[in-house]
Amino acid sequence: MKKQKKKIIMGIGIIVVIGMGIGLFYFFNQPSIVFKKSVEKIEINDDFDAKSFIKEVKHHSIDDVKINSSKVDNHRLGQYTIEYQIGDKTYNLDVEVVDTKAPTFDIKDLDVDLGTNVKPEDFITNLKDETKTTVAFKEEYPLNKAGEYKVIIVVSDEANNQTEKEATIKIVKDEEKPTLTGLKDLTVEVGHKINYLSGIKAKDNRDPEPKIEVNSKQVNLSKVGTYDVIYTVTDKAGNQNKYTKKVTVVENKPIQSVGQNGNKIVYLTFDDGPSANTAKILNILDKYNAKATFFVTGNGKKYNYLIKQAHDKGHTIGLHTYTHNYKQIYASTTAYFNDLDKIGQMVKGQIGFVPKYIRFPGGASNTVSRHYCKGIMSTLAKEVQNRGYQYYDWNASTGDASGNNVAVSQLIKNGTASHSQNIMILAHDTAAKSTTVQALPKIIEHYQALGYTFKAIDDSSFTPHQHVNN
Structure with a gap:
């Protein structure tokens, strides 16, 4: 019986040992995760790979690890947890989103008036940081006194990283009036x-x-x-x-439009002056006791004194716009009248008043204005008269608008072709129109020989209005 009892005990012992061995085998061969650090740090706004925090996975492949990092906000400073699961075990790894980079910025010096409220932010440009920043002076500075000072600007971020830079501020007591x-x-x-x-x-x-x-x-x-x-x-x-x-x-008293009358009258008109040729034209007019009208611009200012000289000689000064720039003056009704006001004031400075006689660049019938403002000529033709002006086109022309240095014979032929009772002749007064000056005596002689009188425009003058095409 004793022997049999010993055999039973030994059998039980062997079974226990074998069971313990099997248990220990399974215990020491269970999959487990070992991390590189007990707490990982992630730079704010940087991407991260949660798998890279694992040092090793024992008794299993790292690819079998299930990772949940949804609780980590890498755009906000703070403490977070990443969950790792393998088999029936779950591991937690603490991570910290940090900011280790100091703010960067450029500094600029200031030149301000005494009494200006100067803030430290005024010195800063191109500020960059991953978190919110605050800007401050390092210490108090006497910014309520005139003088030149050195100041230190401190920029801090949420993680208490700081950058300091020095700037210069010049404070001036301004007493000069605008x-x-x-x-x-x-x-x-x-x-x-x-x-x-x-x-x-x-x-x-x-x-x-x-x-x-x-x-x-x-x-x-x-x-x-x-x-x-x-x-x-x-x-x-x-x-x-x-x-x-x-x-x-x-009072709004528009100049009335006047038609042809039975008198033989020539109205010589010169656009675009004054110029280097204006004095020559005036001398020729004096020689033939002829009067004319000059529609002037602001493009020949060094000859502006001739505007007064022409006026004093009994010639009429009219307005042809200040710039003569089609794109600018025909951009809008407002643009036109702003320009007209400018040339009016320029002429007033020479003769003491603003003339009410005008000529549109290109005439009222021009179509170039369509490119800049549809229908503007129809509006302007009415509105200038509503505002007390009168515009004058022409019913004869020298043809000198076709180019510079047109042959004198051609200009004479063109300029003497009209047989109307009242003739308004278009000519130009610019430095490039020398042949116009040369043709002028023959044109005057032709009409005077036919009994015409050369007059300057006044309120009773013939008012040619061409058909408006825009």
């Missing part, structure tokens, strides 16, 4: 509007954009009279200048 140019007295017909800022520019030694205010409360555009307009210009330092100009509101 000025206005282009101011002029204005004339307007009853019921019309005024652009009080047309042609006016503000200038200042330190402020590129001084503020302009216009006080036109006294002006009554519905009543004839003379009124004061007050212009105030102020710079950013508070320096101020005031100007007073007159606005004269006049």
Whole structure:
């Protein structure tokens, strides 16, 4: 019995040992994950590979590991957890999203007026960082006094990374007043509007954009009279200048269109001057006791003194626009009248008033204006008369608009071809039209021999209006 009992015990022992051995085998051969670090750090906004944090996977392939990193926000600083699962085991790895890079930026020096509210941000350009930043002065600086100072700008981010840079600030006590140019007295017909800022520019030694205010409360555009307009210009330092100009509101009395009459009259008209040829033309007109009309532009300013000379000799000065730039003047009705106002004021500076006789570049029948504003000539032909102007086309021409230095014989032939009672001849006054000057005596002689008188345009003159084509 004892022997049998020992055999049973030994059998049980062997079974236990074998069971323990099998258990230990399975225990030591279970798959497990070993990480490189106990806590991983991820740079903010950088992509990351959660698998790269694994050092090894024991008794299994790394490809069998299931990873859940959905709780990690790599765009925000903070502590997060990544879950790894293999077999029936789950492992957690702590990760920290960090910012280890200091802000980068460029610095600029400042030149400001005394009293300007200067902030540290004003010195900063091209600021870059992965998190929110704050900008501050490193210490207090005497920015309420004129002088030149060194200041240190500190930029900090959410992770307390900091970058410091030095800048220079120059604080100037500005006492120079701003000025206005282009101011002029204005004339307007009853019921019309005024652009009080047309042609006016503000200038200042330190402020590129001084503020302009216009006080036109006294002006009554519905009543004839003379009124004061007050212009105030102020710079950013508070320096101020005031100007007073007159606005004269006049009755709207359009010049009437006049047809042909029984008198033999030639109206010689010269466009585009004044020029180097204007004095020669005036001498020829004096020689033949002939009067003419000059539709002038702003393109020959060094000869502007001849505008007054022509006026003093009894010739008529008309307006032909300041720029004679089709694209600019025919861009809109406003553009045209702004230009017309500019040439009017230029002529007023020579003869003391703004003429009401005008000629459209290209004439009222021009079609070039279609390229810039459809229908503008139909509008302008009516509106200029509504505003008290009268426009003059022509019913005869020298043909000198076709080119420079057209043959004198051809100009004479063209210029003497009309048989109308009232003849308005188109000619040009520019430096390139020397043959026009040479042809002028023969043209005058031809018509004087036929009993014509050469007159300058006035309110009673023949008013040729061509068919408007736009």
